[in-house]
Each structure stands twice: as C-alpha cells, then as structure tokens.
Amino acid sequence: MAKDQKKQPRPKAETPKGFRDTFGADVTERKAMLDRIAGVYHSHGFDPLETSAVETVEALGKFLPDVDRPNAGVFAWQEEAVPGISGGGGGGSGDWLALRYDLTAPLARVAAQYRNDLPSPYRRFAMGPVWRNEKPGPGRFRQFYQCDADTVGSASVAADAEICAMLAEALEAVGIARGDYLVRINNRKVLNGVLEAADVSADQAEDVLRTIDKFDKVGRDGVLALLTTGRRDDSGAQIDGVGLSPDQAAPVLAFLTSKGADNAATLANLRAAVGGSDMGAEGVDELAQMAAMLAAMGVAEDRAVIDPSVVRGLGYYTGPVFEAELTFEILDDKGRKRQFGSVAGGGRYDGLVERFTGQKVPATGVSIGVDRLLAALRAKGLGGDAATGPVVVTVMDRDRMADYQAMAAELRAAGIRAEVYLGNPKNFGNQLKYADKRGAPVAIIQGADEAARGVVLLKNLPKGAMLAKNMSHDEWAQQPAQIEVAQERLAEMTQAMIRQISLSNSYIAKED
Known part of the structure; x- marks a missing residue:
C-alpha cells in the first residue's frame, strides 16, 4: 500500500435517521398481538396477502417523481435503462421504483393484476412494514408497521359494517376491554349532502372541510366564525374566514352538532341537516343500514356508534368512514391526563382500483396503527410476560x-x-x-x-x-x-x- 494512501475510516455503527432496530421481547410482543388480530380476520373468512415491498411509482400513484424531487414522499430510485427492454415492469427498463408507503396501494394493484383469478369480492388482510420519506420526529419513524383488512368488489354497506365489527373484535382480542374503546362511524356522502344543502361552491369546499376538522379544537362558535368572517386565535392573530353567509353556515353547524343520545336520534338530526340533498339522504340511509347490521352482529352502541365528528381523508374516501378511539386516560409527558386517542381508521374508497382498470371497483377497509396499539396495551399493563427469555x-x-x-x-x-x-x-x-x-x-x-x-x-x-x-x-x-x-x-x-x-x-x- 502506498504511504500517501489514506486509510478508509470505519463506518459508523448507527441506524439511519428516522429508523430504528427492534429487539427480541418487542418483536415477540408485536407478533403475539398481530397473531391475535389475524385470528379475528381469519375467522371472518379473510385471507392473508403478502405483497412486494417494492412497487413501481406509477402503481403507487400518490407521489409521482418529478425532475426536482424524485424522492418526494417515498423512497424511490430509477432503474438503469437496458436497450431492448420496454417500460412498465421494472427489470432494467428505466422505470421509477419505490418502497411501498402503505398496504392499500399494493392491494389495488393486486386486485387489478389478478382480477380474473381472485374471487369477487376479495377479502384480504395484510401486515408488514411500510416506508415514508418524510421528516422524522418524536415517535414518528420512516419505517413502521401497518395492519390492514379490506374487502374489494362489494358495494354493499354490509362490507363496511363487517369491517367495523371486526375492528371491535380485534381490539378485544388483544386485550382492550369494552368501555375502553369506541368505533365511531360517519359517511362522506352525508358531508357532501351538507355542503350541497349549504350551497358551498367547489372553490370553497376544501376550506369548509378543513374548518370542519377543527370542531374539536375551537368548538361551535369558533367554527361559525371560521366559516363566515373569521376569528382571532389565542395569540391575537386574525384568521380569515371562508366567507359563507350565516344561512350557508347553518347546515354545516347542524351537521357538526347532530350527535344525539343514541343512533336513532343522531340519524334523525342528520336527515334534517342534509335538507333536500339526495346524496346526503343516501349517506344517512347507509349509516342507518350499518347501525342495524352492527346491532344484528351483537355490536352494540357502546362498542360502535354513529358520530358525525369523524372526518377522515376527505379527498380519498367515498362513503362510510370510521375510526377506533381508545377512551381510557393516560398521562402525557407533562403529567397531564388525556385520552389515549385513535389507534385505527378506514372507510370506503371506490376509486382506487379504477386507476388500473378504468372501471369502478368498490372497496372498503381499515388500517390499525400497530405501534400505537402496542403502546396502548403497555399503558394498560397488558404487555408481554416478564419471563419471556429462554x-x-x-x-x-x-x-x-x-x-x-x-x-x-x-x-x-x-x-x-x-x-x-x-x-x-x-x-x-x-x-x-x-x-x-x-x-x-x-x-x-x-x-x-x-x-x-x-x-x-x-x-x-x-x-x-x-x-x-x-x-x-x-x-x-x-x-x-x-x-x-x-x-x-x-x-x-x-x-x-x-x-x-x-x-x-x-x-x-x-x-x-
């Protein structure tokens, strides 16, 4: 070796920023929890599915690369082009490939690719890591686990009701007691009907939806101000309003405050809120059907309930939406009591498979936040046995x-x-x-x-x-x-x- 040749420095033994290593007891505890959830899904006739960790960026669809930001949102790279190999499937054709950012986009690709071989409806569950090329932070990692269950090919709200029932059963199977959780259900069609009854323009719709999502933070009066002329926040800064008239804001407020003493009262209030909107009425009818089916499956209102405050992925979901909230209290970093909060969410997304087939393919599903649910079990003292070693x-x-x-x-x-x-x-x-x-x-x-x-x-x-x-x-x-x-x-x-x-x-x- 030449004397002037520098010795190569040793690599640093550290995980990349935003990633982490998981050891024995934690891996075992996670697997045990997922096995119990899988048992619930299997009992409902759902089959397991494992998809590739790598998809074409075109198939993922959400974060198409551009010249300046080819890795925006996903971990993506471009394959080296090989003469004589056309695009469309990777393998050296110059395609952009990426690590999957969720388990739903791969399902849409599978449902389209194998549509002649799979039963319809196709019911599957999937569990595994996903990757997001986003800025990491406390408790926010670039690789994390998801646990999904979906039904593809059924437009019946019976599929949505079953997903909600399974979610309740899964929470109980891992040890969350009745009274410590609630599956809350809404419908995007109801919200669309409210916007129609309020005569909200297309340009205003996104701002109205964003304002609705602040209801839990600012309350009725705060939402009214934001829907109309605006309000001052706690710092004294002026926040512009959407510009609706008081008459236009009235159906939106009626929608947000329509939660009644039971499902029957809530449904009656929602019918009044949607006015003469056919789409809104259709959404209320679907919620009524889901409530009846859940009751028939033994899922009472103390486990799953109609709740208009659920507003999820409004640009993504097309019908029923739902989330599971853990209602018990924990202490935050400052020693203050607070509810644990949401650990799962989902809904109906009838437009995803259509990207591949050009035909409407109804679908509905739910995703459980694995790390969140594990943290909840530990907070309740339901973690793994201390004597786990050999x-x-x-x-x-x-x-x-x-x-x-x-x-x-x-x-x-x-x-x-x-x-x-x-x-x-x-x-x-x-x-x-x-x-x-x-x-x-x-x-x-x-x-x-x-x-x-x-x-x-x-x-x-x-x-x-x-x-x-x-x-x-x-x-x-x-x-x-x-x-x-x-x-x-x-x-x-x-x-x-x-x-x-x-x-x-x-x-x-x-x-x-």
Whole structure:
C-alpha cells in the first residue's frame, strides 16, 4: 500500500435517521398481538396477502417523481435503462421504483393484476412494514408497521359494517376491554349532502372541510366564525374566514352538532341537516343500514356508534368512514391526563382500483396503527410476560457438553424454550449474568456431584435477583432461590417453576 494512501475510516455503527432496530421481547410482543388480530380476520373468512415491498411509482400513484424531487414522499430510485427492454415492469427498463408507503396501494394493484383469478369480492388482510420519506420526529419513524383488512368488489354497506365489527373484535382480542374503546362511524356522502344543502361552491369546499376538522379544537362558535368572517386565535392573530353567509353556515353547524343520545336520534338530526340533498339522504340511509347490521352482529352502541365528528381523508374516501378511539386516560409527558386517542381508521374508497382498470371497483377497509396499539396495551399493563427469555442450561464441565445439549432438547420437547450456554464456561458468574441479560426465568445447573447423584439444580433467577437486592447475605443463604430435583423430573419441575414465576409477576403487576 502506498504511504500517501489514506486509510478508509470505519463506518459508523448507527441506524439511519428516522429508523430504528427492534429487539427480541418487542418483536415477540408485536407478533403475539398481530397473531391475535389475524385470528379475528381469519375467522371472518379473510385471507392473508403478502405483497412486494417494492412497487413501481406509477402503481403507487400518490407521489409521482418529478425532475426536482424524485424522492418526494417515498423512497424511490430509477432503474438503469437496458436497450431492448420496454417500460412498465421494472427489470432494467428505466422505470421509477419505490418502497411501498402503505398496504392499500399494493392491494389495488393486486386486485387489478389478478382480477380474473381472485374471487369477487376479495377479502384480504395484510401486515408488514411500510416506508415514508418524510421528516422524522418524536415517535414518528420512516419505517413502521401497518395492519390492514379490506374487502374489494362489494358495494354493499354490509362490507363496511363487517369491517367495523371486526375492528371491535380485534381490539378485544388483544386485550382492550369494552368501555375502553369506541368505533365511531360517519359517511362522506352525508358531508357532501351538507355542503350541497349549504350551497358551498367547489372553490370553497376544501376550506369548509378543513374548518370542519377543527370542531374539536375551537368548538361551535369558533367554527361559525371560521366559516363566515373569521376569528382571532389565542395569540391575537386574525384568521380569515371562508366567507359563507350565516344561512350557508347553518347546515354545516347542524351537521357538526347532530350527535344525539343514541343512533336513532343522531340519524334523525342528520336527515334534517342534509335538507333536500339526495346524496346526503343516501349517506344517512347507509349509516342507518350499518347501525342495524352492527346491532344484528351483537355490536352494540357502546362498542360502535354513529358520530358525525369523524372526518377522515376527505379527498380519498367515498362513503362510510370510521375510526377506533381508545377512551381510557393516560398521562402525557407533562403529567397531564388525556385520552389515549385513535389507534385505527378506514372507510370506503371506490376509486382506487379504477386507476388500473378504468372501471369502478368498490372497496372498503381499515388500517390499525400497530405501534400505537402496542403502546396502548403497555399503558394498560397488558404487555408481554416478564419471563419471556429462554431457560439457560449452564455448563459446569466442558467435556459434558453433549449431556447439557440433551437437557435442553428434553426441555424443548416438553414445550419449554431452552438453550445451552455457548460462551466461555470458565466463570460461572458470567453464565448467570448472561442468563439475566437474556431475561431467563430459570437456570439449570448440574456439576459432577449432581450428575453422580442423578439430580439437577433449578435456579429461580427473578427470585434470586429480588432476594439479593432486599436481603443480607445470611438471610439470602437461608432462603435460597434454587431447588434440587431428580433429573428425570427436569421438564416437569422446570415448567412448575416457570408457572410460579409467571403467577408472581401477575401478582406484582396487580399490586402496582
């Protein structure tokens, strides 16, 4: 090597900005939650679907690249063009490709590509990572998990009602109790009918919709001011109004305040709010049908309810819209109580597949925010069991490694997660430190003396840690955290100790 040639610097061992690594217990906890949700979807006849992580930008449709910003919104790149290969499918044809930004756009492509092979309606669920090339922030990552369920090919609101029922069942399946959540339902057609009754022009519609979305923050009077002449915010700055007359604003306010004591009252108020709009009346009829179907499926109004305040993706959805809100309180970063909020949302989107086929293809679906729901379960103390690590079989004699491997195999055959310590066994303390770092509930110990007597030692690691922390050495010696058992009862007694640890953890959690 030439003396003047600089040595290459070592790469930094760090994740890219906006990304993160997920380790053992968190991965296991997420998988367990998704498995329970998948069980609900499967019971309703939905099939799993896995699509490619990479789609053509043309198929994604939402963020087409331009000359100045080819990566706007998505992680995109252009394939190198190869002579003789035409565009339309990647593979060196000069196409723009991108990581999927959600699970719905790939579904639309699949529904169009395999429309002659798939049953219609096609009911599928999908779970996996998606990528957004957006500015990261606290709790906002560029790669995250989504969990979707959709029905493609049915225009019946029975499909929407089923999605809402499944969403309620899924929340309960992962441990969210009734009374701690509510699926709230609205319909875009009702809102369109309100705009029609208010004689809102096309130029004003977007501003009106944006103002409606502020109802929870500024209240009735604030929305009225924003719809008409404007208002001053808390800082004293003047915010221009949309410019509607008081008569025009009246149907919008009637819509926003139409939530009644029950679904029947809400529906009656909505009929009054849409006036003579045929589209609005159609939307109210669809909500009434959904309410009746949900009741027939045993989903009462304490689980799913008609709520006009739900305003979602108004440029995207074409009919019923819904979201799941967790109603229990948590403490924010400043120690203030607040409701946990939304963990899922969706609705009817009848225009997405049409981009590929040129024909109307009705579709409806829901997406659960996986990280949000996991955070909610942890906030309610419903996270994974503390004793999630494997049982560790320690090594007292290098020459007896086959015996230790046999013990681990016996434990696994009995359904117990187990491993043999494969580091340097010279220092036994390091073996126990390893077991603690692995979150092991039990350590198996057998030296030459124990082997000669046909016994093994089972060490309760959580108990040992607790005793060492709270007791003197003499007290600890009188209450050892390990027991001696006959080797032929290894699996039986290990299982019993793990159950004891699990019960102890449950009791401690309740006490806390």
